[in-house]
Amino acid sequence: MSEDPSTDFLTLLARHDRALSLYVYGLVPAQADADDILQQTKLVMWKSFSQFEPGTNFIAWARKVAFHQILGYRRQAKRAHLPLSEEMLEQIGHEVAKLSDHGQARREALESCLRKLPVEHRRILLMLHDLWKHRPLCQ
Numbered sequence: 001m002s003e004d005p006s007t008d009f010l011t012l013l014a015r016h017d018r019a020l021s022l023y024v025y026g027l028v029p030a031q032a033d034a035d036d037i038l039q040q041t042k043l044v045m046w047k048s049f050s051q052f053e054p055g056t057n058f059i060a061w062a063r064k065v066a067f068h069q070i071l072g073y074r075r076q077a078k079r080a081h082l083p084l085s086e087e088m089l090e091q092i093g094h095e096v097a098k099l100s101d102h103g104q105a106r107r108e109a110l111e112s113c114l115r116k117l118p119v120e121h122r123r124i125l126l127m128l129h130d131l132w133k134h135r136p137l138c139q
Contacts, residue, residue: 008054018100019100022099026092036073037070044069
C-alpha cells in the first residue's frame with residue numbers, strides 16, 4: 001500500500017471492479033436498481049476505506065458493503081413482491097461470488113497464456129475471437 005489512501009482505494013477498486021459489479025448484478029434483477037446500488041456501494045466504500053485492513057481481502061470487504069446496500073435497498077423498496085428472504089439472498093450472493101472468483105481466475109490464466117504466445121499468434125487468436133463474438137447465434 002502507498003502513503004496515499006486515495007491511490008490505494010482506486011487501485012484496489014479498479015482491480016476488483018468487475019467482480020463487484022458481477023456480484024451486485026447477480027443479486028439485483030433490475031439493472032437500473034443495480035446501477036444505483038453499485039454507485040452507492042462505491043461511495044460507502046470510499047467513505048469507510050479507513051476501516052479496511054490493508055493486506056486483507058478487498059473484494060470480500062467490498063461484497064460485504066454491497067450486500068448491506070442491497071439489504072437496505074430491499075427494505076426501502078416497499079414493493080408488493082420481494083420473493084427472496086435475506087437468508088436466500090445471502091446464499092445466492094455466496095454462489096455469485098464463487099462464480100465471479102472462478103471466472104476471474106480463468107481470465108487471469110488465459111491472459112497469462114496469451115502473453116506467452118508470439119505476437120503474430122496472439123493477433124490471429126484475437127481476430128478469431130472477434131469474428132466469433134460477432135457471429136449471429138442462429139445460422
